[in-house]
Amino acid sequence: xxxxxxxxxxxxxxxxxxxxxxxxxxxxxxxxxxxxxxxxxxxxxxxxxxxxxxxxxxxxxxxxxxxxxxxxxxxxxxxxxxxxxxxxxxxxxxxxxxxxxxxxxxxxxxxxxxxxxxxxxxxxxxxxxxxxxxxxxxxxxxxxxxxxxxxxxxxxxxxxxxxxxxx
Amino acid sequence: xxxxxxxxxxxxxxxxxxxxxxxxxxxxxxxxxxxxxxxxxxxxxxxxxxxxxxxxxxxxxxxxxxxxxxxxxxxxxxxxxxxxxxxxxxxxxxxxxxxxxxxxxxxxxxxxxxxxxxxxxxxxxxxxxxxxxxxxxxxxxxxxxxx
Numbered sequence: 341x342x343x344x345x346x347x348x349x350x351x352x353x354x355x356x357x358x359x360x361x362x363x364x365x366x367x368x369x370x371x372x373x374x375x376x377x378x379x380x381x382x383x384x385x386x387x388x389x390x391x392x393x394x395x396x397x398x399x400x401x402x403x404x405x406x407x408x409x410x411x412x413x414x415x416x417x418x419x420x421x422x423x424x425x426x427x428x429x430x431x432x433x434x435x436x437x438x439x440x441x442x443x444x445x446x447x448x449x450x451x452x453x454x455x456x457x458x459x460x461x462x463x464x465x466x467x468x469x470x471x472x473x474x475x476x477x478x479x480x481x482x483x484x485x486x487x488x489x490x491x492x493x494x495x496x497x498x499x500x501x502x503x504x505x506x507x
Numbered sequence: 508x509x510x511x512x513x514x515x516x517x518x519x520x521x522x523x524x525x526x527x528x529x530x531x532x533x534x535x536x537x538x539x540x541x542x543x544x545x546x547x548x549x550x551x552x553x554x555x556x557x558x559x560x561x562x563x564x565x566x567x568x569x570x571x572x573x574x575x576x577x578x579x580x581x582x583x584x585x586x587x588x589x590x591x592x593x594x595x596x597x598x599x600x601x602x603x604x605x606x607x608x609x610x611x612x613x614x615x616x617x618x619x620x621x622x623x624x625x626x627x628x629x630x631x632x633x634x635x636x637x638x639x640x641x642x643x644x645x646x647x648x649x650x651x652x653x654x
Contacts, residue, residue, distance in 0.1 A: 395583055395595055402618045402643045403597050433554050435637055437626055438588040443637050445545060447553040468552045472622055472639040476587050487593050489622040491641030493552045
């Protein structure tokens with residue numbers, strides 16, 4: 341078994357320690373804003389929610405990938421003109437693990453049209469999606485995701501869509 | 508912030524968890540969790556208290572003729588706070604257990620993914636406060652008729 345150690349740097353601790361502890365409502369607000377950025381497919385806003393080194397399990401990913409790779413893949417699959425993203429987020433449970441650390445977990449209904457690497461489009465309904473997102477507040481006061489795990493409670497079947505007229 | 512937790516401690520806890528899941532340890536699964544731990548696992552559609560999931564797991568582990576083998580992938584460890592560690596890794600899990608009709612059920616999870624978040628308690632012991640286990644593809648299931 342291999343062990344990969346990743347230590348999160350903690351610069352400017354004095355400034356960070358002066359801040360009040362994050363609240364559950366602040367974490368919930370981040371989750372709401374995250375999904376707003378995803379659904380409106382605002383690429384730059386979406387990326388700002390993640391630490392570039394965050395480790396992410398996509399719902400169908402066989403291994404985790406760093407956020408900077410996930411951005412490229414999601415941009416290709418979800419953020420183009422032929423894609424669409426919709427989500428209904430359920431109750432968000434927050435566990436506060438430190439003054440700068442909170443874990444959000446929640447169910448959500450995910451509806452997407454994604455573009456495959458071969459250019460074909462598929463529609464996927466994932467009514468029983470589940471998310472774990474670990475948020476950490478940095479010395480600049482911004483909360484970012486440092487780990488994400490998305491999954492589905494039930495198997496899903498992508499439905500291939502016919503080519504778009506003129507596409 | 509420098510962490511008081513070492514990656515070796517986290518790895519040891521992950522390995523302990525899987526030894527218990529495979530029925531190869533007398534330790535109790537619920538000792539690994541905080542009393543307010545939350546888990547997302549199996550077909551659960553939303554987070555549930557760990558205690559509820561642990562009752563189901565304990566029954567599966569202790570079922571007569573139950574067998575299980577786990578193979579863990581590389582464990583990535585994040586130490587985001589002094590007393591918190593996040594372990595994420597992939598796993599394969601092969602289970603054999605009787606179903607309610609007495610038939611033998613073999614279940615192979617080939618692309619399991621795990622997130623386990625540990626917090627150190629006042630005695631310095633690491634306990635799971637949040638867990639998310641899932642699979643990238645459906646497990647393969649074989650059923651053999653009762654003999």
